[in-house]
Amino acid sequence: MIASLWFCLRILIAWVLALVALGIVWAHVFGDPGTVFALLVIGSLVMAAVNTASHLHRVKLVAGRLDHDSLASRQRRQIELPLDAGQAFALVESVITGLPRVTDVESSPGSLQLRAKLGRVDPYNMSPPSRWNPRSWLTVKRNQVSATVTPGQGTSSVTLLFEPEAGAWVDLLMADEGSNHENAEAVSRALSRRVAEQRRDERESAARTEAEKELSVARLNLLHAQVEPHFLYNTLANAQVLTRTDPERADRMLGHLIQYLRSSLPGIDQSVSTLGQELERVQAYLEILRIRMGARLALQIDVPESLHDVALPSMALQTLVENAIKHGLEPKPGGGTIWLLARESDGLVNLTVADDGQGFGGTSSGTGIGLKNLRERLRLTCGPEAAFALVSNFPSGAAATLTLPRANTVPPVVPRLPELPHAS
Incomplete structure (x- = not known):
């Protein structure tokens, strides 16, 4: 007033x-x-x-x-x-x-x-x-x-x-x-x-991003869960057969399986691994296969230690090795060789798994559930820069190559389980 x-x-x-x-x-x-x-x-x-x-x-x-x-x-x-x-x-x-x-x-x-x-x-x-x-x-x-x-x-x-x-x-x-x-x-x-x-738009966008992230993680975990039991079932089935025909080889297979689990179980809930961890796991896996295939399986690894911290989907390398053996070397009389090669170029790492097996002329075209899951997990884990290619090897066999971003790394240290007694 x-x-x-x-x-x-x-x-x-x-x-x-x-x-x-x-x-x-x-x-x-x-x-x-x-x-x-x-x-x-x-x-x-x-x-x-x-x-x-x-x-x-x-x-x-x-x-x-x-x-x-x-x-x-x-x-x-x-x-x-x-x-x-x-x-x-x-x-x-x-x-x-x-x-x-x-x-x-x-x-x-x-x-x-x-x-x-x-x-x-x-x-x-x-x-x-x-x-x-x-x-x-x-x-x-x-x-x-x-x-x-x-x-x-x-x-x-x-x-x-x-x-x-x-x-x-x-x-x-x-x-x-x-x-x-x-x-x-x-x-x-x-x-x-x-x-x-x-x-409000930013909150809605963040909510959508978070929902998409949760969906991607759920899909990734589902895909990962589909891959891991595949190898375990096959190994246990082979060990069961060997216990009746060759108990000594069954004992060695179970021992290598323990070593494999020791390297795998600490990261069983992780969807991302490192190239170094994957190499360790694959070597344990191949030792199991050597018991079954003997001299029919040869391995050559050329992976620089400087690339061991490169991130890739867990079990990705083993999936490629499994395909090379199942569809390339096992059906081939006399077996063959698997090569693991890694090279860095222009900020990308090319990881190749090659074999001199039957190649695409065999019973598989390389489009099974394992490789389909691998492509999806690669996209969800490593982003749009990552890629996967499967081509014929010369003079025979097939070569699968993962292209991974070099900057995509994870800490290389993984906790270990206590030593387990050797199976007897």
Whole structure:
């Protein structure tokens, strides 16, 4: 209430002082003011009173209160945005240029400043003031807004100024009927809404990413679970047969199986392994096969130790070796050789498992569940840079190559189980 009375009193005093000064000038120029001047004074005071009352009513409707800040014709807003300076400036520019009746936009992204003009209208009929309205002869036709973005640490501070397109002197005589307060609140609301929408989109995107990640992990674990039992079932079945025909070889096979499990069980819940761990596991696996195949199986390994920390799907190398033996060497009379080769080039590691077995002319085309699972696990584990290729080897056999990103590494240290007694 006090703010409203002071606002009215201030404008009326300013008008009285202005009319007194005008009367003095009138007396020096035209002589005694007389009736015409008195009518001018009365009309001016009535116009000032009407403008002041309209301003109070409009501000009360817009702001819901009457105080010093809401009654002022010049409004200032300081808004913190959780964006970097470039994003904050683009957001502010988008909001201001989206205001109704905006004209003469001056945007300077380099200096993070923006200015614009906003045409005024009669708030009750949404049209420019009539030229026959005496108040429109003195009123300011446009407002203006200026914005400055100040960069911060991960945030930006936006300073917004809303004011009449005139000097400060006009505030003593005319009010803006709450138009600048309305513009200030509109921009503040729009910025808050835009930031809230952006944060909501980010949360939804993060939720989708997390859901996709969980789905990928679940699929990866399922695929991994399909691979691991395959070898164990075959080995135990062979050991069962050997216990009846050759107990000594069965004993050695079970011993190597224990060594294999010792290297595998600490990482049984891990979907990612290292090339070094996979080599250790494959060597234990091949020792088991040597018992069954004897001299029909030869192995040559050429893998630099510097590549032992390269990450790849768990059991991936063994899957390739199993395919080479099952579809290449076992059906071939006299067996053959398996080569394990690894080379690094242009940030990628090429890991090849080759054999000189029957190749694609045998009973399998290399499109079984093992290789299908391997392709899917490779995509989920190592990303889009990883690849798998299966081609014919020369002069016979097949060659399977995994292409892995060199930067994709995991710690090479794996905990060990306590030594187990050798089976007897």
